[in-house]
Amino acid sequence: MQYRTHLTTSFAVCLPILAATGTLTAGNVIAVGIGALLPDIDEPHSWIGRRTRGVSDLMNGVFGHRGITHSLFGIALVLIPIIFAVGMTPLPFITGMCVLAGYCLHLIEDSFSISGIKWLLPLSNKRFQSGLHLIYYRTGGIAEFGILIVSTLILMAEIRSFGTSLQLPEMSFMHSLFEKIKGFIH
Numbered sequence: 001m002q003y004r005t006h007l008t009t010s011f012a013v014c015l016p017i018l019a020a021t022g023t024l025t026a027g028n029v030i031a032v033g034i035g036a037l038l039p040d041i042d043e044p045h046s047w048i049g050r051r052t053r054g055v056s057d058l059m060n061g062v063f064g065h066r067g068i069t070h071s072l073f074g075i076a077l078v079l080i081p082i083i084f085a086v087g088m089t090p091l092p093f094i095t096g097m098c099v100l101a102g103y104c105l106h107l108i109e110d111s112f113s114i115s116g117i118k119w120l121l122p123l124s125n126k127r128f129q130s131g132l133h134l135i136y137y138r139t140g141g142i143a144e145f146g147i148l149i150v151s152t153l154i155l156m157a158e159i160r161s162f163g164t165s166l167q168l169p170e171m172s173f174m175h176s177l178f179e180k181i182k183g184f185i186h
């Protein structure tokens with residue numbers, strides 16, 4: 001699945017949940033987006049891979065595309081930096097969970113592609129296709145284009161109904177986050 005389809009489908013799923021729980025903030029929406037793009041860091045030609053060359057080349061060389069980052073073990077691995085970030089920076093717990101939600105949604109979305117994903121790596125190389133080979137899409141194919149259009153339309157309807165409840169980040173939070181980051185760099 002291409003990055004824009006990952007974004008539109010993940011946002012379409014998460015926006016109503018964030019709105020219903022009173023957690024629809026700009027930070028949480030961005031966090032879902034980051035989580036939804038992160039697994040493809042193992043592919044140097046993906047949107048995120050092109051922006052992290054070096055890291056993405058290394059990940060691709062060691063694990064291959066749709067390897068360990070696209071497995072349950074990958075979810076456990078990504079949880080480690082999230083827990084650290086929540087514990088050691090002013091990053092709210094819910095925002096960390098939004099990164100995790102975006103990450104999990106990416107894997108679910110990829111599991112509906114024709115080739116599925118290897119959920120059980122490194123224990124098993126078995127591929128799982130969530131649509132039981134009846135419901136599937138090919139990356140960049142006509143079915144994915146259909147998913148992109150439908151999810152974009154749903155997202156636009158959601159933005160119309162929930163968009164006004166979007167809470168923009170408080171300046172005090174942004175300031176303390178910036179100070180922490182500055183502290184880490186120095």
Ligand SMILES: [Zn+2]
Pocket residue numbers: 001039040066070106110
């Ligand atoms: Zn992927």
